Amino acid sequence: MVYEAPKKPGLWSWLLFSTGSGPGEQPDYKPGAAAKEKGKKAVKCDACVSVSGGPACVRACPTGAAIRIGPEQYVDLLEERKR
């Protein structure tokens, strides 16, 4: 359960003027009065339902270490590991 975070600055303003938290960094903020008024919100991975192209974590992994597979593929993965 967390309060709503303020909007993140763009990448360039973070790179050039170091405003706000960088990509992947925990945002360092105190919830404002408006956010407290709204109350806390449940936070859980929803596999990026609102983003086209699937989970952002998988697309953001440069080495291909993060993959999303179904249960039946998981069995294949384990058998492949055993071999």
Place this chain on the structure above:
Amino acid sequence: MIHRGLLRYRGARYLWWSLALIVGSCVLYATQPRDLEPPNGGSWQGYVLGTIGALLILWLTLLSIRKRSYRSTAGSVQGWTSAHVYLGSALLIVATLHCGLQFGWNVHTLAYALMCIVIFSGFFGLYSYINHPQLISNNRQGGARAELFAELFELNKQAQALAQKCASGVAIAVGSSVERTVIGGGVYSQLFSKDHSFFVRDSGSSSALLANADQQAVIDVVAERLPRAEKGAEAANLQQLIVLLCRRQAVVRRIRRDIRLRGWLRIWLYFHIPMTVALLVALLLHIVVTFFYW
């Protein structure tokens, strides 16, 4: 095969792209007229090669933007990285054909040299990204580094408690070796697993601070004491102490190896990125100077 490394992304699609780029560049190079001067960057083919190279460099640096844009849907970062590796390697050929192997002590060759440093540090990074993760997880045997440290602290406590029951020389040696064990250190120490640990050797009348590299010297001190153990209980304690110290030595070795492998996995980026920035500056100078003296 569910997991694919970045070199085999989509059947090594970008390998074929970069091979096509290399073949195209070679054709451009070969079609330069050789009657007046040797092939160089001044012919129209040379300009095309140079433009391709400069645009490639700009695109290659864009990976740092793309990999931080987590919400971006412009391809997967793995695909970008795969293309970055293959096209970055092809850049070596493109730029070499552009300069026509004409080198000198000038800003043009500086840009070329910086580009080579960037590309070869990238090769090292690729090598370590492919090899080191496996070595790191084998070394840790599936656990985290914090678990290794927890094991080390537990062994420290047990060894110190047991050493208190032995002769005073042994107690001082073991206690001081625990206190003066050095892990990590500077860049050189981390990358080459240098051990600057010490322990105190106390012989009753005098004491000396001795090097304890690889935690071996303190084990030798305890082992030397074993034949001269006074009572039956001390011999048993000393044997138990040697077992603990050897286990401790193994854990310290594993931590050092973990630090070394992680260090090699990361050190190349400390060259790759600053050299890329220097390359961008040198490239800009190279382009400005070329047209200034045209």
